[in-house]
Amino acid sequence: EPEVTQTPSHQVTQMGQEVILRCVPISNHLYFYWYRQILGQKVEFLVSFYNNEISEKSEIFDDQFSVERPDGSNFTLKIRSTKLEDSAMYFCASSVRKNVDTQYFGPGTRLTVL
Amino acid sequence: AQTVTQSQPEMSVQEAETVTLSCTYDTSESDYYLFWYKQPPSRQMILVIRQEAYKQQNATENRFSVNFQKAAKSFSLKISDSQLGDAAMYFCAYRSAVRPGQGNLIFGKGTKLSVKP
Numbered sequence: 001e002p003e004v005t006q007t008p009s010h011q012v013t014q015m016g017q018e019v020i021l022r023c024v025p026i027s028n029h030l031y032f033y034w035y036r037q038i039l040g041q042k043v044e045f046l047v048s049f050y051n052n053e054i055s056e057k058s059e060i061f062d063d064q065f066s067v068e069r070p071d072g073s074n075f076t077l078k079i080r081s082t083k084l085e086d087s088a089m090y091f092c093a094s095s096v097r098k099n100v101d102t103q104y105f106g107p108g109t110r111l112t113v114l
Numbered sequence: 115a116q117t118v119t120q121s122q123p124e125m126s127v128q129e130a131e132t133v134t135l136s137c138t139y140d141t142s143e144s145d146y147y148l149f150w151y152k153q154p155p156s157r158q159m160i161l162v163i164r165q166e167a168y169k170q171q172n173a174t175e176n177r178f179s180v181n182f183q184k185a186a187k188s189f190s191l192k193i194s195d196s197q198l199g200d201a202a203m204y205f206c207a208y209r210s211a212v213r214p215g216q217g218n219l220i221f222g223k224g225t226k227l228s229v230k231p
């Protein structure tokens with residue numbers, strides 16, 4: 001059964017450094033999402049992406065964040081200058097269509113900012 | 115804005131017994147989707163069940179079923195014949211079906227379910 005994959009599973013970085021989190025959505029899906037979950041808190045929406053552009057974003061997704069689909073399979077989330085409060089689990093998800101279809105989640109990347 | 119509330123931070127159930135997890139939501143929209151996701155210790159979010167608001171019939175997936183009360187804005191999850199593998203964090207989530215661009219999921223804070231052998 002096809003699934004969303006994410007790499008790395010755990011990333012440790014120093015405050016101020018740039019990180020890139022990678023996701024490979026399910027191959028026939030067209031909509032891609034990033035969510036984050038700070039430890040012990042609810043899952044929060046960051047951004048959705050369709051047709052090579054951002055479809056919607058939350059207030060969390062400020063200028064420090066960017067997303068890209070550099071090739072036909074990868075979907076990346078970049079944090080330009082990490083802060084301590086960026087430490088969280090980051091989940092990628094994908095769906096065939098937006099409002100109708102179920103979003104399938106990847107296993108997540110745990111980001112630790114020191 | 116839509117909100118999702120899970121009022122039970124933790125629940126416990128005996129193996130083979132039945133447990134119900136509560137979820138309420140607030141919305142002014144007439145059409146939407148509701149989901150239950152399971153997050154085991156591995157942290158991966160796994161879809162358990164999905165309900166379309168326009169459907170009156172409650173969704174069922176094997177041992178998992180929902181009680182969807184649209185007027186009361188309630189969406190509870192019932193797990194029958196609980197198994198040790200059901201132990202996880204359960205998140206209720208809402209998604210609009212009417213507003214363009216509103217594809218994102220809105221999650222509750224979750225309920226941690228423990229299953230006792």
